[in-house]
Amino acid sequence: MDGDSVHPGVAPLSFLLGRWRGEGEGGFPTINSFKYGEELTFSHSAHKQPVIVYSQKTWKLGSGEPMHSESGYWRPKPNGSIEVVIAQSTGLVEVQKGTFDAENKVVKLQSELVGNALKVREITRVFNVVDAEMSYVVEMATNLVNLQPHLKAFLKKL
Numbered sequence: 001m002d003g004d005s006v007h008p009g010v011a012p013l014s015f016l017l018g019r020w021r022g023e024g025e026g027g028f029p030t031i032n033s034f035k036y037g038e039e040l041t042f043s044h045s046a047h048k049q050p051v052i053v054y055s056q057k058t059w060k061l062g063s064g065e066p067m068h069s070e071s072g073y074w075r076p077k078p079n080g081s082i083e084v085v086i087a088q089s090t091g092l093v094e095v096q097k098g099t100f101d102a103e104n105k106v107v108k109l110q111s112e113l114v115g116n117a118l119k120v121r122e123i124t125r126v127f128n129v130v131d132a133e134m135s136y137v138v139e140m141a142t143n144l145v146n147l148q149p150h151l152k153a154f155l156k157k158l
């Protein structure tokens, strides 16, 4: 396998690979809504294993001041299931389990573990790629509020 080839285990998720940039909107019943800029990177070349390296950074629109960031590893399985581990800049960690649909370019994740979190009880993430546009929705449940959207974003492939 040369350095550029995609591991066969990662190939069904090759629609994610690359850099994506766009804007999102955040909210929750307990906070003021806000807008943000975001860049996501999904890469694989550092690994000869079926693992995608994920990193995300966000910033305030206007000032460019950094906001939340996170990084992790996406581990697809041949049966269409996927395990994702994410470490957030806030100190929160997630173990996500879910499924991917290579044909419709959808990944659905549901937290199995949320660690080191004061308020967060549960997190779901759904990613969808159509042509060169990605959208996602992140929902969370806290100790006070049931599962509902915190983030929605649209990004274009760079």
Ligand code: HEM
Binding pocket: 026, 028, 030, 031, 032, 034, 036, 058, 059, 067, 068, 069, 092, 119, 120, 123, 138, 140, 142, 150, 151
């Ligand atoms: C607020 C969790 C991603 C920006 C919050 C709160 C929680 C939270 C628990 C407080 C809600 C409350 O007080 O009831 C998370 C989780 C994330 C995430 C689990 C990822 C899965 C992000 C991202 C951004 C962001 C990517 C920025 C782009 C904010 C802002 C607030 C907030 C601005 C309001 C802060 C305030 O008003 O004090 N988030 N967050 N969050 N989050 Fe997130």
